[in-house]
Amino acid sequence: MLLRASEKILKDGTKILIQRLEETHHRGAFTCSRHPVLADFLNKHALQNANLGLSRTYVVTLPESNDVIGFCSLSNGSISPKVLPNEGKGLPRYDLPTAHIGRFAIDDKWQCKGLGGTLLFFALEVIVDASERLAAYVIDVFAKDQVAADFYMHNGFSPLRDDALHLFLPMKHAKIALAAAKSVE
Numbered sequence: 001m002l003l004r005a006s007e008k009i010l011k012d013g014t015k016i017l018i019q020r021l022e023e024t025h026h027r028g029a030f031t032c033s034r035h036p037v038l039a040d041f042l043n044k045h046a047l048q049n050a051n052l053g054l055s056r057t058y059v060v061t062l063p064e065s066n067d068v069i070g071f072c073s074l075s076n077g078s079i080s081p082k083v084l085p086n087e088g089k090g091l092p093r094y095d096l097p098t099a100h101i102g103r104f105a106i107d108d109k110w111q112c113k114g115l116g117g118t119l120l121f122f123a124l125e126v127i128v129d130a131s132e133r134l135a136a137y138v139i140d141v142f143a144k145d146q147v148a149a150d151f152y153m154h155n156g157f158s159p160l161r162d163d164a165l166h167l168f169l170p171m172k173h174a175k176i177a178l179a180a181a182k183s184v185e
């Protein structure tokens with residue numbers, strides 16, 4: 001299980017750590033000018049929600065620092081099969097389980113350096129690992145705006161039928177992407 005800190009290396013050689021948010025992480029300096037509500041969530045709600053069992057937040061730091069420079073929050077969700085592109089043909093009529101990316105943001109100073117892609121890949125690793133024990137048919141996310149939607153679509157997500165900003169990635173596609181990445185490591 002991916003519970004310990006995971007070390008990753010960005011394209012420019014920068015080492016980062018990704019791990020579960022803890023009280024000791026410094027959240028106050030995190031800024032997201034496009035969506036300040038995301039920084040508010042990190043500061044005011046992320047730990048409390050984890051304690052309540054509502055979501056798990058994973059944070060990115062540099063190895064020698066406790067300053068949060070990116071984070072994502074994961075939980076379980078559900079969707080109607082009717083919102084899938086093929087309207088859920090061949091699937092049961094009841095709601096389908098999803099792994100839900102609830103919040104996702106990179107600090108203003110760290111955007112466009114490969115951190116978002118690295119954190120998204122980490123989130124897929126956590127989700128695929130968890131899905132071996134707790135099934136989820138797809139991974140879904142509500143993008144905050146079209147720019148964020150384009151980021152997810154660039155990384156393999158597709159729109160659902162209920163909302164242009166509601167996006168999904170089939171779990172089997174996530175597994176294939178992770179297996180392909182492992183085979184070139």
Ligand SMILES: CC(C)(COP(=O)(O)OP(=O)(O)OC[C@H]1O[C@@H](n2cnc3c(N)ncnc32)[C@H](O)[C@@H]1OP(=O)(O)O)[C@@H](O)C(=O)NCCC(=O)NCCS
Nearest residue numbers: 105106111112113114115116117143144147148150151154
């Ligand atoms: C959207 C966001 C998460 C992207 O993070 P980032 O660190 O800037 O993205 P990266 O540099 O890691 O980019 C990863 C890949 O996605 C691509 N990408 C990044 N933003 C993109 C966009 N808006 N549209 C299309 N592709 C995009 C990059 O070109 C890169 O492609 P490559 O792997 O083929 O080289 C970040 O800009 C952010 O936090 N925005 C504000 C908050 C927000 O909107 N969060 C999402 C809420 S749902």
